[in-house]
Amino acid sequence: MASMPGTLAFDEYGRPFIIIRDQQNQKRLTGVDALKSHILAGRSIADTLKTSLGPKGLDKMMVSPDGDVTVTNDGATILKLMDVDHEIAKLMVQLSQSQDDEIGDGTTGVVVLAGALLEQAELLLDKGIHPIRIADGFELAAQCAVKHLEKIADSFPVDFTNLEPLIQTAMTTLGSKIVNKCHRQMAEIAVQAVMAVADMEKRDVNFELIKVEGKVGGRLEDTVLVKGVVIDKDFSHPQMPKVLKDVKLAILTCPFEPPKPKTKHKLDVTSVEDYKALRQYEAEKFSEMVQQVKDAGATLAICQWGFDDEANHLLLQRQLPAVRWVGGPEIELIAIATGGRIVPRFEELSADKLGHAGLVRELQFGTTKDRMLVIEECKNSRAVTIFIRGGNKMIIEEAKRSIHDAVCVVRNLVQDNRVVYGGGAAEIACAIATSQEADKISSLEQYAFRAFSDALESVPLALAENSGLSPIHTLTEVKARQVKERNPALGIDCMLKGTSDMKEQHVIESLHSKKQQFVLATQLVKMILKIDDIRSPSDGMSM
Structure with a gap:
């Protein structure tokens, strides 16, 4: 018994059991x-x-x-x-x-x-x-x-007329960070972002409405607060207009493509006629989908999924600008900001589900091919985006962390204004x-x-x-x-x-x-x- 690993004990029936396994090891x-x-x-x-x-x-x-x-x-x-x-x-x-x-x-x-x-x-x-x-x-x-x-x-009282105490507190937080060369500007951006989304009755701040985006290039001083949403996408076709005003957005999570036949069997296209019929069917479906979006009164389609060149060309012909491959979180933020509803099927699209934005424009950065879309003057102006610029990725990441700290501190002061x-x-x-x-x-x-x-x-x-x-x-x-x-x-x-x-x-x-x-x-x-x-x-x- 003594050679067995662990400490042995015996129950009331005399049966041995181990208390701690591998005690000697x-x-x-x-x-x-x-x-x-x-x-x-x-x-x-x-x-x-x-x-x-x-x-x-x-x-x-x-x-x-x-x-x-x-x-x-x-x-x-x-x-x-x-x-x-x-x-x-x-x-x-x-x-x-x-x-x-x-x-x-x-x-x-x-x-x-x-x-x-x-x-x-x-x-x-x-x-x-x-x-x-x-x-x-x-x-x-x-x-x-x-x-x-x-x-x-x-x-101190937290009010919209005197933001100075909040800015001073945010500056204290940012004093030790890499962004301290544009100290005051960053603190003001953090305070304005929080005050834009703060609910003063409940004394709470919904961080979901503050998005922080970064793009390499430019200087830290080029960082701005956008009263709306910035997405890292461009219009699906280069010939679509770069600036849209008084926009009605259709926010779609359904792809611009014909429905797939739901069958386990193979479909063989054996003749030219069959192929032409299939092409015709596809073209009709594309046309029908674009028409449904147009009929609802939309002037911009935001699509979660991609669509092929044929659909893209048709959208350009019908003068319906579109953005493709917009990620899930961005889709949700656009819906919150513009007051629109996310539509899962073309059949459900109607005028009351469209979002509204005063201005949608495409940003271009210097000589690079980088482009981003800015959706501004939204129906729900409480959604904001802090758009950070910087010389390299490392500086932008550190600036994001710094801004996050400053935003958190201002949020704490909205909840409890003692310092x-x-x-x-x-x-x-x-x-x-x-x-x-x-x-x-x-x-x-x-x-x-x-x-x-x-x-x-x-x-x-x-x-x-x-x-x-x-x-x-x-x-x-x-x-x-x-x-x-x-x-x-x-x-x-x-x-x-x-x-x-x-x-x-x-x-x-x-x-x-x-x-x-x-x-x-x-x-x-x-x-x-x-x-x-x-x-x-x-x-x-x-x-």
Whole structure:
């Protein structure tokens, strides 16, 4: 029995059963060793991202196994593309991803904070404090920090007449991105896009109505917001008109082709007459389909499927411009924007199912043969497209990610219009508050409170370091001024503008985003501190 793998136990009838299979082949870490291993993995991920924090943060170049190159400083994107083996490191990746899904911004900051908390937890473990007490202390400290954030938050009314506070917040988000050379323009585009589709009664924003398209060529400054839909297609025939006004669109998901005979048997065309009859039948069918679209009053056909040259020529003859091979998501967006109905069969097409657009035009780019269609002045003007230009594909992809972050931040402000000040100001204020709270606690948790306070300071320290300042000197000076002047808007002057007051510099962050960073980072660290046993096969152990 002793040679059998696993730990044996016996049931009430004396029958043996295995509790843990391959026990002797498992490599196992338990207790403090396991915790130290987790902390090391989490910190190494945070240290990788730390240099990307803030407006002077550095970019990372990620090369996929296929040789695709991505250059970015967006925390969620970096972690998503990293090849991570360790299980705890994978949790850090998920932490950044959940911040991206929920908020859209602060994906680097949340990982840096989690890494700092793990570093502090290690010091407390070395003092002999039990991991559960550390985890509980961190949770209480996070609640204290979130309450303090509520106290120091400012709010502003979100209205269409004064978009400046929203633009300033979007500019803070874009400050660390590749698009910061046309900083203001991108922020304005993000704000206008959100305000165009925002439902102010429900205080919500439907992201489905904001489409982001990119086209290589031109400069980043050529990026525009189109009040309508941009599709990467052109008219099916080069002789069709390039500009259409007051357009009625037939949105079709049925192909311009004769119905196929539904039979399993072969149809042999054995004579010229049969072939001519078949040609005649096809021509009649094409003609009938085009006539049905014309009879409904359509002046443009948007088709999900392709059609052959014969049908294309007939459409040109009948003066019915058409676009073919338009993808499913684009078809849906066109239907939403123009107020049209998607028609699956020609027989169902009628005047009330047509969409309306004031202008449909074809865009041409320089000397290239690239063309795109713009559908503007739509019936439902709430659908918008951000059309990004850039020198190469890499810049456009990074600009798309940057715009996404800015749009998410503006969406958060529509939902909750309270803000805190950036540049590490909010973190320093909360660090001071939690440190003062620690002095009032008589239990062991006071150590965790002070550790949480030290961890919060890691964010302004990283900002100062990335900006080429002396981290400790800068932080100490700002912290002392915050206590003395009782001004929670004092932060790190990353852009060297001569003032540490982030209110003057207009460096604003969403309160919702900052609260979520504190909560998510603390939850993850608490979970990691409760794992005290790792088992994995000894040959495939990735520690």
